[in-house]
Amino acid sequence: MLTQDLNAFQIDCSRRDEQIRLLLAQLSTDDDRLLSWWTNYFQPWQHYTGDADYQLRREISGRQTNWQIQQNLYHIKKFCG
Numbered sequence: 001m002l003t004q005d006l007n008a009f010q011i012d013c014s015r016r017d018e019q020i021r022l023l024l025a026q027l028s029t030d031d032d033r034l035l036s037w038w039t040n041y042f043q044p045w046q047h048y049t050g051d052a053d054y055q056l057r058r059e060i061s062g063r064q065t066n067w068q069i070q071q072n073l074y075h076i077k078k079f080c081g
Helices: 001-009 012-028 030-042 047-048 052-061 064-080
Strands: none
Touching: 001 064, 012 064, 030 052, 047 052, 052 064
């Protein structure tokens, strides 16, 4: 998920466990981050051609997606008990 989508994530306490599982499944691993970085490194023209995947890989390699996921998990645990 793009950080833009994660930023607009709506918390629904009636679906708390389902949302937690969804967010945990979206967390990227060290391998995901490394692969995203290398892919962007070897395909720099995608930045200029407006490829949406380039932006997603940049956010993954820069840990923005994981940070936003952790924030959403924190808010679910805080507001949904």
